[in-house]
Amino acid sequence: MKLQRILLLLGTSITIASLGISGCTTNTRDFEADAQTPTVTSPTTTAQRRPDVPYVPTPQPVVDAMLQLAQVNSNDVIYDLGSGDGRIPITAAQRYGARGVGIDINPERVQEANANLQKSGVGNRIEFRQQDLFQTDLSNASVVTLYLLPDVNLKLRPKLLQELRPGTRIVSHAFDMGEWKPQQVQQVNGSTIYLWVVPENVPQNLRQ
Numbered sequence: 001m002k003l004q005r006i007l008l009l010l011g012t013s014i015t016i017a018s019l020g021i022s023g024c025t026t027n028t029r030d031f032e033a034d035a036q037t038p039t040v041t042s043p044t045t046t047a048q049r050r051p052d053v054p055y056v057p058t059p060q061p062v063v064d065a066m067l068q069l070a071q072v073n074s075n076d077v078i079y080d081l082g083s084g085d086g087r088i089p090i091t092a093a094q095r096y097g098a099r100g101v102g103i104d105i106n107p108e109r110v111q112e113a114n115a116n117l118q119k120s121g122v123g124n125r126i127e128f129r130q131q132d133l134f135q136t137d138l139s140n141a142s143v144v145t146l147y148l149l150p151d152v153n154l155k156l157r158p159k160l161l162q163e164l165r166p167g168t169r170i171v172s173h174a175f176d177m178g179e180w181k182p183q184q185v186q187q188v189n190g191s192t193i194y195l196w197v198v199p200e201n202v203p204q205n206l207r208q
Ligand SMILES: C[S@@+](CC[C@H](N)C(=O)[O-])C[C@H]1O[C@@H](n2cnc3c(N)ncnc32)[C@H](O)[C@@H]1O
Pocket: 003, 034, 050, 051, 052, 053, 054, 055, 056, 057, 058, 080, 081, 082, 083, 084, 085, 086, 087, 088, 103, 104, 105, 106, 109, 131, 132, 133, 134, 146, 147, 148, 173
């Protein structure tokens, strides 16, 4: 089951039990690991706190549609904020020759993404960092992908609009950005995906 359905069932309270019942690919053990404060440290660690969102991967057909919606190409630098097993930036490099950065706060996810990257054949184009997405400098991105939660998208919105260059595309799986209306919305295999393009002049009401 997707994050969205979990939310509908339980409001904004996502419990370990809900993920277990839902049959999503994250089992209870994984989520417990996600929910704990990470204990592994590395030179790139900038955060040691609980993830804001549990790990639920985007199905591959939805990944493909997100990259198409953003019109990713070989000039792009794609940032996946909360990158999980790394499938979005890895696919962007394999299909479109893009470069990319995956950010995940959970060291297990970064390890998994790096293992997938090793097998992918695009290891020279992608980098995974164990970081808090709220502490990450986004200014190099030309495309940003998200599969977070509604309140996390809203909290992130001012940072996106402040740090990203005008023309940067943002694609979100399942969740919108409140008052910031998307330029396009698509349905893919029962999922909704949203596209925004960062404007030259950001309206005052979207800055907070
Ligand atoms: C729903 S999963 C999406 C994974 C991947 N983007 C995809 O679509 O397949 C959300 C991911 O965000 C990560 N995450 C949660 N809070 C985070 C934070 N503050 N900074 C970085 N990553 C975070 C989780 O560890 C998890 O891997």
